[in-house]
Amino acid sequence: MRSTRHSPPRNPSVRIIPVLGLLAALLLAIGGPLAPRATAAADPTARAVRIMPLGDSITGSPGCWRAVLWNRLQSSGYTDIDFVGTLGPQGCGQPHDGDNEGHGGELVTNVADQNLLPGRLAATLPDIVVMHFGTNDVWSAIAPDRILAAYSKLVEQMRASNPDMKILVAQLIPMNPGSCTACAQRVVDLNARIPDWARTTSTDRSPVTVVDQWTGFSTATDTYDGVHPNASGDDKIAARWYPALTALLDTGTPGDPGDPDDPGDPGDPGGGQPSCSASFRAPSVWQGGYQGEVTVTNTSTSPVSGWTVTVAPADGARLTQIWGGTLTTTTDGTAAVTNEAWNGTLAPGASATFGFIASAPATAGAPSATVTCTAHTASS
Structure with a gap:
């Protein structure tokens, strides 16, 4: 297990903190850790990083993705974290820190107009906000301009609570309820606007990172009613x-000043060379093979213009088909995957994915792979 870095709070009124073991099969289904992280010595002055899941019923009623995420973080060594919110756990059938700010039926525009967030922030003092918010606004045919204005107001309130707030904002999962035939396109229209909004709203001290929750999500197979996620x-x-969350945790807690004499410290705004991380999961497994997916994330404060991921499958598996990248395979089965022209450029905190099919011996165990990422700049 490992601990994220902490610096003691400089001002007791400003809390600076960002975001149990599951069965191996469940960890695999969501892209479980490939190897445990090294244990770091505990810092007696450090306190847990506070992460607020913020949104509506997709986040809180019951919002079981929070339980899955919590357990994956715990199992991969991120133990000095605390999910916070004024609402408590609502089931989900597995131990987890269920505190959250996912209020069923809420509109983000109402939360902004009625100034509901400042009191919730004051009660919980988060350092990272994980926000999937706006589904009810889309359902209510509220225009993207109004929704994004509400996002901006909430970000202002977050920064008033904590100037070092780190904010993850989702491009919403698709929705296709039987009572709203126009909702599917409305989500597309809003999601298309979120990256530009985030770029103009983000700051070095309080970055806003967009997380694409829309791509690859199916209302037919991944929801039980066209709106709310199933397992x-x-x-x-x-x-x-x-x-996206572990990238924030790995670069230090919000407010960590880093080493002012080291321009390569990834925690220093504007410093450091481009870098990236890669994570593996196997969403589908069958006799003799599986489907794999790798998520590439820019973990630096500099833009990445391209990336190469090395994939070393376990148990003699070999990649046979790939999409979202260009494949080169060595004789030992290790694969090098380089970005396509359309998914190589990543802003700080942004992610891209590629998928593949792997063949595996009948005696192979559960799919696993070691993945490493190398970032490229325009000149490399």
Whole structure:
């Protein structure tokens, strides 16, 4: 197990903190850890990083992706974290920290207009906010401009609570309820606007990172009613949050000043060379093979213009087909996957995915692979 880095709070009124073991099969289904992290010595002055899941019923009623995400974080060594919110756990059938701010039926525009968030922030003092919010606004035919204005107001309130707030904002999962034939396109329209909004809203001190929860999510197979995620949907949502959230945890707690004499410290705004991380999951397994997915995340504060991921499958498996990248395979089965032209450029905190089919011996165990990422700049 490992601990994220902490610096003692400089001001007791400003809390600075960002975001149990499951069965191996469940960890695999959502892209479980490939190897345990090294244990770090506990810092007696450090306190847990506070992470607020913020949204509506997709986040809180019951919002079981939170349980899946919590257990994956715990099992991969991120133990000095605390999910926070004024609402408590609502089931989900597995131990987890269920505190959250997912209020069923809420509109993000109402939360902004009625100034509901400041009191919730004051009660919980988060350092990272994980926000999937706006589904009810889309259902209510509220225009993207109004929704994004509400996002901006909430971000202002988050920064008033904690100037070092780190914010993950979802491009919403698809929705296709029988009572709203226009909702599917409305989600597409809103999601298309979120990246530009985030770029103009993000700051070095308080970055806003967009997490694509829409791509690869099916209302037919990943929801039980065209809107709310089922178990498959929970796994997919948790898998998308995980790399973006761990990228924040790995670069230090919010407010960590880093080493001012080291321009390569990834915690220093504007410093460091481009870098990336890769995470593996196997969403589908069958006799003699499986489908794999790798998520590549820009973990630096500099843009990445391209990436190469090395995939070393376990138990003699070999990649046979790939999409979202260009494949080169060595004789030992290790594969090098380089980005396509359309998914190589990643802003700080942004992610891209590629998928593959692997063949495996009949005697192979559960799918696993060691994945490493190398970032490229325009000149490399």
